[in-house]
Amino acid sequence: MSFDRLIEKIIKTQNPTVAGLDPRLEYVPEFIKKKAYKKYGKTLKGAAKAVLEFNKGIIDEICDIVPAIKPQAAYYEMYGYQGVKTLYKTISYAQKKGMYVITDAKRSDIGATMEAYAAAHLGTVLVDDEELTPFGADAMTVNGYLGTDGVEPLLKECRESDKGIFVLVKTSNKSSGELQDQKIGDKTVYGLMGEMCEKWGETAPGKLGYSSVGAVVGATYPEQLAEMRAKLPNTFFLVPGYGAQGGGAEGVSKAFDSNGLGAIVNSSRAIMCAYKKEECDEEEYARAARRECIRMKEDILSYLPKITL
Amino acid sequence: MSFDRLIEKIIKTQNPTVAGLDPRLEYVPEFIKKKAYKKYGKTLKGAAKAVLEFNKGIIDEICDIVPAIKPQAAYYEMYGYQGVKTLYKTISYAQKKGMYVITDAKRSDIGATMEAYAAAHLGTVLVDDEELTPFGADAMTVNGYLGTDGVEPLLKECRESDKGIFVLVKTSNKSSGELQDQKIGDKTVYGLMGEMCEKWGETAPGKLGYSSVGAVVGATYPEQLAEMRAKLPNTFFLVPGYGAQGGGAEGVSKAFDSNGLGAIVNSSRAIMCAYKKEECDEEEYARAARRECIRMKEDILSYLPKITL
Numbered sequence: 001m002s003f004d005r006l007i008e009k010i011i012k013t014q015n016p017t018v019a020g021l022d023p024r025l026e027y028v029p030e031f032i033k034k035k036a037y038k039k040y041g042k043t044l045k046g047a048a049k050a051v052l053e054f055n056k057g058i059i060d061e062i063c064d065i066v067p068a069i070k071p072q073a074a075y076y077e078m079y080g081y082q083g084v085k086t087l088y089k090t091i092s093y094a095q096k097k098g099m100y101v102i103t104d105a106k107r108s109d110i111g112a113t114m115e116a117y118a119a120a121h122l123g124t125v126l127v128d129d130e131e132l133t134p135f136g137a138d139a140m141t142v143n144g145y146l147g148t149d150g151v152e153p154l155l156k157e158c159r160e161s162d163k164g165i166f167v168l169v170k171t172s173n174k175s176s177g178e179l180q181d182q183k184i185g186d187k188t189v190y191g192l193m194g195e196m197c198e199k200w201g202e203t204a205p206g207k208l209g210y211s212s213v214g215a216v217v218g219a220t221y222p223e224q225l226a227e228m229r230a231k232l233p234n235t236f237f238l239v240p241g242y243g244a245q246g247g248g249a250e251g252v253s254k255a256f257d258s259n260g261l262g263a264i265v266n267s268s269r270a271i272m273c274a275y276k277k278e279e280c281d282e283e284e285y286a287r288a289a290r291r292e293c294i295r296m297k298e299d300i301l302s303y304l305p306k307i308t309l
Numbered sequence: 310m311s312f313d314r315l316i317e318k319i320i321k322t323q324n325p326t327v328a329g330l331d332p333r334l335e336y337v338p339e340f341i342k343k344k345a346y347k348k349y350g351k352t353l354k355g356a357a358k359a360v361l362e363f364n365k366g367i368i369d370e371i372c373d374i375v376p377a378i379k380p381q382a383a384y385y386e387m388y389g390y391q392g393v394k395t396l397y398k399t400i401s402y403a404q405k406k407g408m409y410v411i412t413d414a415k416r417s418d419i420g421a422t423m424e425a426y427a428a429a430h431l432g433t434v435l436v437d438d439e440e441l442t443p444f445g446a447d448a449m450t451v452n453g454y455l456g457t458d459g460v461e462p463l464l465k466e467c468r469e470s471d472k473g474i475f476v477l478v479k480t481s482n483k484s485s486g487e488l489q490d491q492k493i494g495d496k497t498v499y500g501l502m503g504e505m506c507e508k509w510g511e512t513a514p515g516k517l518g519y520s521s522v523g524a525v526v527g528a529t530y531p532e533q534l535a536e537m538r539a540k541l542p543n544t545f546f547l548v549p550g551y552g553a554q555g556g557g558a559e560g561v562s563k564a565f566d567s568n569g570l571g572a573i574v575n576s577s578r579a580i581m582c583a584y585k586k587e588e589c590d591e592e593e594y595a596r597a598a599r600r601e602c603i604r605m606k607e608d609i610l611s612y613l614p615k616i617t618l
Contacts, residue, residue: 022422024421024425025434025435025436033437037436037437042436042437042438042439043436043439043441044434044436044441044443046436047434047436072418072422072425074416074418074422074423074425074426074429075422075425077393077425077426077429077430077443077444078425078426078428078429078434078443079429079434079436079443080397080429080441080443080444081390081391081393081394081396081397082390083429083443084386084390084393085390087390088389088390106416106417106418106452107383107415108415108417108452108477109381109383109415110480110481110482111482112333113331113381113383113384114383116333116381116383116384116386116387117383117386117387119387120383120386120387120388120389120392121386125334125353125356125387125388126334127334127346127351127352127353127355127356127388128342128346128351129351130351130352132352132353132389134353134386134387134388134389134392135386135389143415143417143452143454144454144488145452145453145454145477145480145488145489146477146480146482146484146485147480147482147484147485147486147487147488147489148484148487149482149483149484149485150482150484168417168454168455171419171454171455172419173419173420173455173456173458173459174458175455175456175457175458175459176455176456176458177456178456178457178505179453179454179456179498179501179502179505180454180456182493182498182501183493183494184491184492184493184498185492189488189491189493189498192488192491193488196487196488
């Protein structure tokens with residue numbers, strides 16, 4: 001139930017990090033692009049096929065040491081429906097390799113429409129009497145601006161299909177404070193959103209202490225991470241903003257509980273572009289990604305206790 | 310620039326409404342589904358093809374009297390990448406028929422990721438030296454919870470490609486008040502979001518009085534519609550919640566300025582399912598949709614002045 005499956009994978013790998021797969025075409029090595037363009041042309045399909053091969057290479061190299069991937073939907077939609085097909089294939093491929101998949105889609109809507117998103121990304125749909133799986137991720141990010149109507153249909157999916165959601169609480173970007181830091185009485189907007197996560201989560205509890213409703217809290221705001229960790233004991237955190245965006249390992253350690261659990265830290269660009277930073281042969285891109293995953297894990301673990309239940 | 314193209318179509322048709330194409334499979338007549346399943350099986354592709362034919366039938370019948378369609382992304386993602394292909398084809402088809410297309414995607418993200426969404430849904434992408442159009446809608450709905458970082462990349466696209474965005478301000482659902490009605494000092498959260506829309510819009514003004522940054526304000530909240538109309542003189546409104554959700558024509562009239570402009574009202578289910586309500590032959594579904602569009606237009610116009618500049 002809920003994030004229990006993710007937590008088990010984190011304990012098994014002793015690695016509370018997730019590899020963000022946000023594959024801009026400029027991150028993909030030339031040899032992969034050339035091959036795809038030769039076969040499919042310089043088309044959306046060609047781009048989508050290149051991205052898929054890039055992703056598979058990384059997944060192959062990291063699936064034994066990293067518990068999860070987080071594909072960012074925008075970078076797939078960017079290559080049209082062909083790119084969205086690559087999103088689907090990336091999700092299936094990673095799951096076959098034993099990884100947990102968080103689709104970073106930040107969807108928001110109400111009622112029946114949110115049910116459609118829930119079915120699309122986490123659940124199944126009926127086509128006449130056939131039950132089919134459109135994308136089948138394990139968890140999805142969600143924007144809670146619309147309130148409970150926008151979250152309830154997801155909770156149903158979480159309970160029925162053993163899935164999870166991460167609601168945006170305090171995002172990692174510079175202008176997140178424009179709305180999120182504003183005060184409502186003596187609470188901040190992000191504090192109120194955090195409380196709603198904890199409340200929503202009560203209806204979909206997990207066995208390992210965390211409910212199906214997680215929260216996104218940015219690595220760039222360690223104080224708020226600490227505040228939210230203290231106030232939201234049953235809410236699992238997805239922490240973006242480590243590395244490229246400026247969040248450090250000491251800061252993100254605030255997101256964790258005393259068992260070294262309760263959070264998973266994302267890195268995208270540093271993993272995907274490790275081969276550029278290393279200036280190694282681009283054919284080595286996946287092994288460079290693995291090296292960066294290990295470096296990141298060790299950096300973060302150096303501030304945490306041994307991860308255990 | 311901005312919503313000028315939409316406003317021109319509204320004046321030409323004397324119709325400030327948009328047909329929401331949120332095609333749940335149960336809305337699609339049996340004869341269309343049977344044909345699609347026979348050819349493609351009871352598969353996601355079969356469902357997607359049925360939805361596309363359903364949409365085309367409605368577009369053919371209403372394109373001379375309705376200025377715009379609003380496909381809701383969730384109902385396409387629900388049928389996987391095959392459904393997303395139907396979204397793409399629906400957008401192109403409606404545009405070829407002269408309609409303005411608002412993709413209701415409520416996307417939210419920051420920086421480079423929002424740039425990717427902007428390119429995906431409104432702009433173009435480069436695949437090597439080829440400039441390609443992934444979805445090519447005219448406007449998109451957006452969730453502004455992340456602040457300016459999440460909106461700026463869209464403003465760039467709006468200016469460069471003559472597109473528009475609608476930011477969620479006060480949504481039509483019952484629980485929208487949980488966050489949106491909360492007070493920040495003497496302002497509501499939705500009021501603050503509305504002010505941000507007006508401010509963001511200053512950098513992308515239109516020639517006809519409205520900027521590229523519109524706002525979503527629900528038909529179910531006439532008081533807030535009136536308040537926002539008075540406070541946000543350059544912000545064009547997209548008004549969902551008319552009909553099925555309970556918003557009436559007198560209420561939605563508050564969204565308009567003294568020229569009968571400044572807003573477009575959406576109806577989805579009542580149009581798509583008009584043939585069910587009429588209990589007419591399902592082969593008549595598109596003509597029933599047209600009749601409902603005319604009924605809705607007349608209902609709304611009865612509370613408005615003649616639409617003019």
